[in-house]
Amino acid sequence: MSTFYMPTRIFAEENAIKKHAGDLASFGKKALIVTGRRSAFANGSYDDLASALAEAGVDHVVFSEVEENPSVATVMKARDIGLANSVDFVIGIGGGSPLDAAKAISLMIAMADKGKDYLYAPDCPGKTLPIVAIPTTCGTGSEATAVSVITDREKMVKKSIAHKIFPDLALVDGRYLAGAPVSVLSNTAFDALTHLIESYLNSQATDFSRMCVDAGLRMWAKSLPVLRREKTPDAADMKNMMLASTMAGMSIAHTATTIPHGLSYAVTTHLRVPHGKATAYFTAGYLCEASPEDRNYLLKTAGFAGVEDFRTVYHAACGTIDAPEEELKKVLLAAIDELSGNPAKMALAPFPVDREVLERIAYFELAHSM
Ligand SMILES: [Fe+2]
Secondary structure, three states: OOOOOOOOOEEOOOOHHHHHHHHOOOOOOOEEEEOOOOHHHHOOOOHHHHHHHOOOOOOEEEOOOOOOOOHHHHHHHHHHHHHHHHOOOEEEEEEEHHHHHHHHHHHHHHHOOOOOOHHOOOOOOOOOOOOOEEEEEOOHHHHOOOOOOEEEEEOOOOEEEEOOOOOOOEEOHHHHOOOOOOOHHHHHHHHHHHHHHHHOOOOOOOHHHHHHHHHHHHHHHOHHHHOOOOOOOHHHHHHHHHHHHHHHHHHOOOOOOOOOHHHHHHHHHHHHOOHHHHHHHOOOHHHHHOOOHHHHHHHOOOOOOOOHHHHHHHEEEEEOOOOOHHHHHHHHHHHHHHHHHHHHHHOOOOOOOOOHHHHHHHOOHHHHOO
């Protein structure tokens, strides 16, 4: 059976915020803007939003304390600010962290009588305030998914909250990538690519999800010269990279991510490797476990000549993991142990995965860089 569910209204265009001020105003008279400390103020997105809201007669309050890997404490602090200001809706601007946080904050404002444990409470679908997502990086795709990853620092757990929350509106404008460092563009672009590959090589894949993957790969391939370091990104590249990321979000919204993402969390947590760089580290190994037909389709459609070409571009764009080999091996072992204990995640691969397969994928880069 194939089903397709994408309730987010997505407008992808230049000056999307300004052009859709009326849509923003349709959500109420006062907004809580959720963002990080810096980038939304540096790349122009906050200024565009503040003037669009003012023009539409919508008041706003800003919460700009969302950290990388947003915590339950941050969500609850922003919830209190939203409640104290009687906001009508929530707008997340930034990368995955502010967008994911905006979803959780919106839930907790609407469910004001609930405590923080409600975030992870299963079988409790709660209501939310309306949510607007404005991405300013090209990797997460959170504007087109129902996922919100929040970290419980007391329990040392980083995981998706139990509630599936799609934004109501996404305003997608590649111009906000212009101020991003090249390293951020590269790492997030590879995150988007891994979303596409893991959505395709997935036991939950359907004709509809693969339709999104195919469109996303073709869009992603247009920016390959940037990632090959053959050209500096121009406005068209930024637009294409942002679109590819949103399409990748739509792809995983229908499937979830699988082995490379599952292995990446330990690498990010212990070695502070950026998310996209960490997921793509395991992608060549994952592709090599797939059927030659699927592998060739994915690599060719994304613009690569083969696995070695993928690895060359990945290393040129994202670099290598800067850790002593013994330490890296320890972390990879921890990643394998962690994922081995998650049979549901392993079952998302479209081929049987046991510990031996996980080891081949996890150690692939080490084995091929010698
Ligand atoms: Fe990701």
